[in-house]
Amino acid sequence: MRLVIRNARRLDVGKMAIIEDGPLVAEAGKIVSIGEDASADVEIDAKGSFMLPGFIDAHVHFRLATLDFAKLQRWSEVEFGIVMAQLAKETLRRGFTTVRDLGGDVEGLMRAIKAGAAEGPRIIRAGRMLTQTGGHGDAESGPRPVPTCACEMRHTAFGIVADGPDAVRKAARHNLRDGSDFLKIHVSGGVASPADPLESIQYTAAEIAAACEEARHRQTYVAAHAYSAESIIMAVENGVHTIEHGNMIDAGAAACMARCGAVMVPTLSTYEAMDLLGRKMGFPEANLVKNSKVLEAGLRSLEIARDAGVTLGWGTDLIGESQARQRREFAIRAEVETPEEILRSMYEVNPKLCGLSGEIGTLTPGAVADIVLTKVNPLEDIAALGGDDAIERVIQAGRPID
Known part of the structure; x- marks a missing residue:
């Protein structure tokens, strides 16, 4: 045609x-x-x-298909498939023709889009997120038995719990075998997870290095969820290429990122969305307090990173019902960045992160x-x-x- x-x-x-x-x-x-x-x-x-x-969002989560996390624990694969397909269709109609999915099993969704059974954007995926026990990606609720050995691993459709360099290496190889375009790890606490303080440091230098070595051997890279300055420095000094979020970055961490050639993908619209929708969707008070902290720090983190010469991508990290606010990220970033800076983040940096420079953007x-x-x-x-x-x-x- x-x-x-x-x-x-x-x-x-x-x-x-x-x-x-x-x-x-x-x-x-x-x-x-x-x-x-x-x-x-x-x-x-x-x-x-x-x-x-076409717009490019470098941080989405189709598998995190609702802000009602209790539903995420009990939905069947059929329910996930129906909702994820609708989210993908709406994403495309908002103008996002390519997205970089930062964690969760989206294999079925990608196959459905490729076969024409569903409408959606081109998806570049991390596959299941890698996390430590009790880390931001440890999504199982309720009591769990004590592991019988240090290398024992658990997994859900969202992530793999892997402790120690050998387990992290095994989990990384599993994801890469299953078709992950890059890897995603967690090196600090998060807003939505209940068990980890926001400032907590997750994974060790050796665990991070193991994941990065496996990615490098497959000619790809590791993305790390990170908020605190200490976690950012530890991640990029041990080979991580992209820092996702980075809200609590300081001048020292920004200088380290610039020196290492790392990229930061801010995701400011999600904190605004959780502030507006979180209580209605049943977010616990502790999570709302954590969200307020990163929301307040968001715009300043852009200024710190930019002033240090850090390369910035463009992402949203919106979950489920809040994905309708995807283009809101343009307005938020316009408070401290020029249109040219924002457009270069989306159209020059994001294609590189997707491995599609010259093809998209x-x-x-x-x-x-x-x-x-x-x-x-x-x-x-x-x-x-x-x-x-x-x-x-x-x-x-x-x-x-x-």
């Missing part, structure tokens, strides 16, 4: 400028030309709208024809991309989404 889009104002990501350079032609899912007319099987008159590359010949049409000029008012009516059309791999 040949798609032709006429009368659009294209965002040139390389120049970070709006260009009016004639029709865009896509065939077999890829952009084949810009500025050269052609006959069309499907033609779209953009009528002066702005044409952007750009409207140039040879790239995948992932396109968003909007009345919003992102270089003038990027916050407006969060509006309910901001997106006019979404095209995924040359196919208009109805």
Whole structure:
């Protein structure tokens, strides 16, 4: 199928400028030309709208399909599948044509999307998260028997509990064998988990190094959930490539990240969403207190990282019902960043994290024809991309989404 889009104002990501350079032609899912007319099987008159590359969210969780964590403990795979498919469909229709899933079993969802049984974005996945006993990714509730040996491992659809370098290595190899594009570990406490203080340090240098070595052997990398400065430093000094969240970073940790060439993926919209929805969804008071702390620190963490020269990606980490607020991240970051900085995070940094540089995040010949049409000029008012009516059309791999 040949798609032709006429009368659009294209965002040139390389120049970070709006260009009016004639029709865009896509065939077999890829952009084949810009500025050269052609006959069309499907033609779209953009009528002066702005044409952007498809949005890329570098931190999602389709397996965390609801903010009601009690449901997550008792849902069947059928229930998970139904809700995850709906979340994926809504994500695509918000303009996100590629996402990086940071933990949980999404194999079935990916297969359904590939087979055409479900609509959804292109998914780059970490697979099951790796965590220590009592860590942020230890999702089982209720009493559990004492392990019979130090290397004993437990797992759910969300993560693998692995203690010690050998167990972490085994868990990493398992995920990579099962198709994980990269690995995800936890090195600090979290907001949603009940058993670990926010400031707690999780995993040791040796455990982190084991995961990073296995990733490196497969030509990929490790992402680490981390809030505190100490956990960030320990992670990047032992090989972690991306720090997810990073809200409690300080100048020393930021300098360490910059020196090591690590990337930070802020996820500020999720803390705002949990502040607004958490009590309604039954979040315990202790979790709400933790959320308030990282919410307050969020914008300052961006400034600290940016001033130190840390490369920033673009993510949201929204859970279940709150995923509808996905484009809100544009407005939050616009409080301290320029539109150009935000767009480069999404369109230049995120493709590298997905291993798809040159294929996504750009409207140039040879790239995948992932396109968003909007009345919003992102270089003038990027916050407006969060509006309910901001997106006019979404095209995924040359196919208009109805």
